[in-house]
Each structure stands twice: as structure tokens, then as C-alpha cells.
Amino acid sequence: MKRLEKLYEGKAKILYATDNPDLLIQYFKDEATAFDGKKKGIIKEKGILNNKISSRIFQYLEDKGIPTHFVERPSDREMAVKKMQIIPIEVVVRNIAAGSLAKRMGVEEGTPLKKTILEFYYKSDPLGDPMINDYHIEAFGLAQKFEADVLKEMALEINGYLSKFFDERGITLVDFKLEFGRHKGQILLGDEITPDGCRLWDKQTKEKMDKDRFRRDMGKIEEAYQEVCRKVLE
Ligand code: UDP
Numbered sequence: 001m002k003r004l005e006k007l008y009e010g011k012a013k014i015l016y017a018t019d020n021p022d023l024l025i026q027y028f029k030d031e032a033t034a035f036d037g038k039k040k041g042i043i044k045e046k047g048i049l050n051n052k053i054s055s056r057i058f059q060y061l062e063d064k065g066i067p068t069h070f071v072e073r074p075s076d077r078e079m080a081v082k083k084m085q086i087i088p089i090e091v092v093v094r095n096i097a098a099g100s101l102a103k104r105m106g107v108e109e110g111t112p113l114k115k116t117i118l119e120f121y122y123k124s125d126p127l128g129d130p131m132i133n134d135y136h137i138e139a140f141g142l143a144q145k146f147e148a149d150v151l152k153e154m155a156l157e158i159n160g161y162l163s164k165f166f167d168e169r170g171i172t173l174v175d176f177k178l179e180f181g182r183h184k185g186q187i188l189l190g191d192e193i194t195p196d197g198c199r200l201w202d203k204q205t206k207e208k209m210d211k212d213r214f215r216r217d218m219g220k221i222e223e224a225y226q227e228v229c230r231k232v233l234e
Pocket of ligand 1 (some may be wrong): 160197
């Protein structure tokens with residue numbers, strides 16, 4: 001497979017065409033952003049670590065029967081993925097209150113939830129990804145009703161598998177963000193699953209092992225990503 005022209009450059013990844021019309025290459029950068037891109041920085045080797053972490057997790061989910069866009073990891077920073085029509089919805093799954101939820105509901109970070117929460121956000125940089133619900137999805141034609149139902153079902157199933165996967169490695173999966181797309185009539189999990197889009201806390205010490213270390217200037221960012229990578233590859 002040959003890498004061809006750049007199709008899109010995002011905050012953390014670049015998307016390239018390939019000589020196979022069904023496949024794209026996701027290139028993982030070291031750039032990190034937070035607060036709608038207002039905070040910018042570099043996390044050294046993040047691209048390499050995130051590619052390893054995401055590839056392993058997609059493989060694990062595929063083994064469990066979750067369809068993903070993952071094909072292979074041809075190099076340190078490249079992931080070959082199935083070309084999808086992106087569904088412009090971010091699905092956030094929350095097991096413990098943290099971040100924007102803790103703030104919005106006025107509870108302390110780490111407050112347990114009686115039930116897993118699913119949230120939808122409309123993927124739009126200029127609008128700052130506003131929160132939406134099932135009604136907005138249908139009313140604005142972002143996806144069909146049955147597709148929204150599939151996203152919910154898949155997100156909860158993925159949460160079950162990933163919570164167990166991380167728990168077995170001494171990590172609590174607090175919350176995370178998923179993106180999906182359509183490919184040959186099927187809905188696939190897309191994007192990436194990495195400490196950039198998940199809150200991961202050490203099960204024993206509760207220490208943060210994710211992008212919150214960057215967002216909140218907590219230091220030891222590279223070390224945290226390396227530790228997550230080491231544990232994910234166990
Ligand atoms: N998240 C993400 N991209 C976004 C917004 C959120 O990957 O644009 C992830 C974030 O890393 C966390 C979860 O989704 O794991 C919930 O984030 P939250 O709504 O608490 O927002 P934040 O505190 O990150 O602004």
C-alpha cells in the first residue's frame with residue numbers, strides 16, 4: 001500500500017489517501033491541544049505511543065466482535081484504516097464523574113455514578129462541539145434513528161470490554177470519547193482510543209495517566225503515556 005496525497009490535517013492526526021481506494025492512512029502527530037485548540041503543545045513521542053495503544057485496543061475490540069476501521073499498523077506513526085463516511089457525532093461514555101460533567105453537575109471529580117452515562121456532541125470545531133441528544137441527531141439529519149441506536153449499543157458494549165481490559169491492567173476507565181463512520185453499509189468504530197480521548201486513572205493511587213496531565217499542567221505527561229502504552233501492550 002502506497003501513501004498518496006494528504007486529505008485532511010487535524011489537531012493530532014493527518015489523513016492520507018492510499019493507492020487502495022478503500023483504505024486511508026492515519027498519521028499520528030506529537031501535537032497536543034486542549035480547550036478547543038486554545039492550548040497547544042507537544043507531547044514527545046505521543047504519536048508513536050498513541051498509534052501502538054490504539055492499534056492494540058482496536059485489535060482487542062475486533063477480537064470481541066466490534067467492527068472497527070483498523071486494518072494494520074504499517075509503521076510507528078501510521079495506521080491503515082478503512083475509508084469511512086464520518087458520522088459527525090462524538091459519543092462520550094462516562095463511568096465516573098470527571099471533567100465537564102463534574103463541573104456541570106457541581107460534584108467532585110471521582111464521584112461514582114449510579115449508571116453509565118452516554119452523551120452525544122455535534123462534531124464542529126467552530127461551534128466547540130455542542131452537546132446534543134437523539135432529537136437533534138434526527139432533526140438535523142446527522143444520522144438516522146437506527147444509526148443513533150447502533151451508536152448507543154456499540155458504545156455501551158465497547159465500554160464493557162474496555163473497562164475490563166483496563167481494569168485487568170490496574171487502570172480505571174473513567175470516561176472516553178468515541179467516533180464512528182459508515183463503511184459498505186456497516187457502522188464502524190473509527191478515530192482512535194488513546195489517553196488523548198480517555199480519562200485513565202491508576203486503580204490504586206488514582207493518579208491521572210491521560211491528557212488531563214497536559215490540560216492541567218501536571219507534568220510527567222510523556223511518562224504517563226509511556227506507562228499506559230506499556231500496560232496496554234501487556
Ligand atoms: N473528549 C475528547 N474530545 C473532546 C471532548 C472530550 O476526546 O472534544 C474526551 C475527554 O478526553 C474525556 C471525555 O471525552 O475522556 C469527556 O470529556 P469532558 O466532556 O469531561 O470534557 P473535557 O473535560 O475534556 O473538556
